[in-house]
Amino acid sequence: MDWGLMSRGETLSVPDRLSVDLERLILEGDLAPGEKLPAERELAQLLSVSRVSIREALRELENRGLIDRKPGRGTIILAPGETANAAEDVIEAFSATRSELTDIMELRAIVEPPIARITANRAQPRDLTQLEELVKAMELDVTKERYAELDRAFHQAIAQYTHNPLLSLINEQIANQIAPSRASRYQTKARRQASSVAHRRIFEAIAARDGALAEEEARAHVHDISRQIARAADASAKPKELRDGLDE
Structure with missing residues (x-):
């Protein structure tokens, strides 16, 4: 280090x-x-x-x-959300499940928006500094792999700043499930740019202490990702010559 x-x-x-x-x-x-x-x-x-x-x-x-x-x-x-007496049953249940990406995105749509609302009400000044620095880092021209690290860190930080270790733990397990998609062919440059815009909107709502707007922006972000994944999945089923024309 x-x-x-x-x-x-x-x-x-x-x-x-x-x-x-x-x-x-x-x-x-x-x-x-x-x-x-x-x-x-x-x-x-x-x-x-x-x-x-x-x-x-x-x-x-x-x-x-x-x-x-x-x-x-x-x-x-420790892992974010981990404690000496962490909810082991939750961890084991997630680890034993190999859900489809669509199932995970559905879970994200249920879990992440309310988490953003809670964080808007509870985030401390140093928490807001952390979130802003992560957003700024994602807005730079970074590699796909680096962006995936920052993307995961941003969403985990939002959960961490609810200051509820169980919410952080659940979010961490979701992140483990979707990690492959963050580094997969779904992660095009256009998607990264769109995500960066969405991340800034979420951050600004949290920084403004506007819980309703933070929840709305987080929900819109997850729904947008779901739509992009669905389009990418449809494109992957097309002949190669058509896929080449769709890749960004």
Whole structure:
């Protein structure tokens, strides 16, 4: 991990900035579940900040259920939504299911819009900073694989910022199910651009504390993705010469 790449922001306190940056590394998978963070003293030296700032940032991440700290063992990364006594039955049920993509999109349409509404009411200032930075990153000309990472991180962050670990857990399991579609041929450049516009609309509604609009924008986004997937699936059934003309 190149700790020198972590950003510095002026609108947040040093501990909040650190917690935002570390959280994004977790959301995007750069810090994987089970991975151990350097000790506080080492992190403070790597990031050129005080140990007090590191301690406060780690306390924030611990409160959010993103890390587990134990004396003598150190700090371990948890999966977003994971807790020491996570809802194992839910996880096992999702893991045992190999649903069709249409089924997963139907579930997303039920789950994600209300989550966006809740987050609009509960997101903290540092949460809004995180969401905005993820949106800005997706608006850049990035690879399909990088976009898939940011896309997943954005939706997981929204669930995380309900500050309800069960909602975050459910969203994480949905993300695991749809991961292949995020990196598949469905993920055209046109779809990424449309998703980025939708993501910004969702973020702006959340930042405005407009729960009804956030829910509406999230629902429109999921429905639009479902339509695009259906069109791509129809196109894949056509002869190759026709598919070549449809690919973007």
